[in-house]
Amino acid sequence: MKAITDPDHALDRGLQAIRTQYDVTQDFPPQVIAAAEAAIRRTPTSHADRTALDFRTLDPAQSTDLDQAFLIEEAGADLILRYAIADVAWFVDDGDALDIEAWKRGTSFYLPDGKAPLYPTILSEGAASLLPDGPRPAVIFVVRVAPDGGARLDGVERAIIRSRAKLGYETLKPGDLPPLFDSFARRIRDAELRRGAARVDPPEQEVVALPDGGHVLGFRQRFPAEEGNAAMSLATNLAVAEALLEHRTGLFRVMAEPDAQAVARLRHSAAGLGLAWPREMTLAQFEARLDPADTRAAALMLEIRRAGEGARYTPYHPGVVPWHAAMAGTYAHATAPLRRLADRYVARAALEVANGRPVPGGVSAAFEKLPQIMAKADAREGQIDRAVVDLAEAVMLGGREGERFSAIVTDLDERGARIQLADLAVVARVAAPGAIPGDRIEVRLAAADAARREIRFEPAA
Structure with missing residues (x-):
């Protein structure tokens, strides 16, 4: 906290x-x-x-x-x-x-x-x-x-x-x-x-x-x-x-249940996060084994919730x-x-x-x-x-614009990479071409606007 x-x-x-x-x-x-x-x-x-x-x-x-x-x-x-x-x-x-x-x-x-x-x-x-x-x-x-x-x-x-x-x-x-x-x-x-x-x-x-x-x-x-x-x-x-x-x-x-295409994407995400998902194991069986205290597992659990x-x-x-x-x-x-x-x-x-x-x-x-x-x-x-x-x-x-933060990529979609900051309970999006779930990346805070309830990150140079 x-x-x-x-x-x-x-x-x-x-x-x-x-x-x-x-x-x-x-x-x-x-x-x-x-x-x-x-x-x-x-x-x-x-x-x-x-x-x-x-x-x-x-x-x-x-x-x-x-x-x-x-x-x-x-x-x-x-x-x-x-x-x-x-x-x-x-x-x-x-x-x-x-x-x-x-x-x-x-x-x-x-x-x-x-x-x-x-x-x-x-x-x-x-x-x-x-x-x-x-x-x-x-x-x-x-x-x-x-x-x-x-x-x-x-x-x-x-x-x-x-x-x-x-x-x-x-x-x-x-x-x-x-x-x-x-x-x-x-x-x-x-x-x-x-x-x-x-x-x-x-x-x-x-x-x-x-x-x-x-x-x-x-x-x-x-x-x-x-x-x-x-x-x-x-x-x-x-x-x-x-x-x-x-x-x-x-x-x-x-x-x-998430459809077959969604499950296939989840398998790729699990692999990117370094989570072993045996081919013969169903999504439900695999999810039941995930530990929310593990940040990698937590990231995948959030993606599973969004998949259906x-x-x-x-x-x-x-x-x-x-x-x-x-x-x-x-x-x-x-x-x-x-x-x-x-x-x-x-x-x-x-x-x-x-x-x-x-x-x-x-x-x-x-x-x-x-x-x-x-x-x-x-x-x-x-x-x-x-x-x-x-x-x-x-x-x-607010006031930390320009600072660099370490983050982990939790998943990808058409809007870019979803990231979780390593040291703060902040979830955001950033353009991260080539990134895959599980990657650790450096980002820079470009804007924090409380009135608009918006934060914006950019890839760190």
């Missing part, structure tokens, strides 16, 4: 400009706030009492919009995951002011100087968040995981729960996690490897606000407990997706098995309803089918409309994230 020196407050001005450009606001219209205030006064009437169960949450330490709480138990050779999800649908009615506003936003947006939540904070960080300060309404997914890692949905219920602890990735101490946490994660990971999944997250640039008001730019650190947390979410989403597919309904997350068409949402279509190549399975998003609009509807559908009831017409209709809404929100989120990083890079490099 590299501290950003910003005595002129160019970063603050730039972040405000990004909020204005992309219409990212933390504020809500008065009617939405009024609807939220009315919603938090509702007394749950359709929920079983599960407050005696030992649920806890696991998130970044500073997070307060807590979507999930968990409990893992043994049942013979199987493991039972009780994954409690914030019951957002209890607070939000179809067509009310909260619902209308959520459809406009699609998702929560996160910036270094604060987030723009999907729902007002009195809900998303208060009454609906699974914080350990009192009972909360939740939807509990009961997921049975066999010794081979196969996951199926054993039940879904609305319940009142009480989280016993708010655990943070950065602040975990020995004994904080339940004894079965690691063995559960191993089962899910082993099952992924057997079916050829490639759920490997490449390192991502991020800008982080510091307590003293400053900021740093770096690659996001991934903590060991995140793997286990991701395994619980994955198992739940796979189990929910299979249950919905069996009942011929749902909204699924799908992603195609990207993930998208699709409703159920008769005779079509929705497929997510990176997960190597049928997959849905159900576990983050405070932060993603689509999850609220998927959770509602799962609750109904698991209890032998028909999916409400309004939910089925939403499945047809949500792909477009979520695609727009995903694109906007990506643009905001990129704009923030571009701004931070320009601010950090």
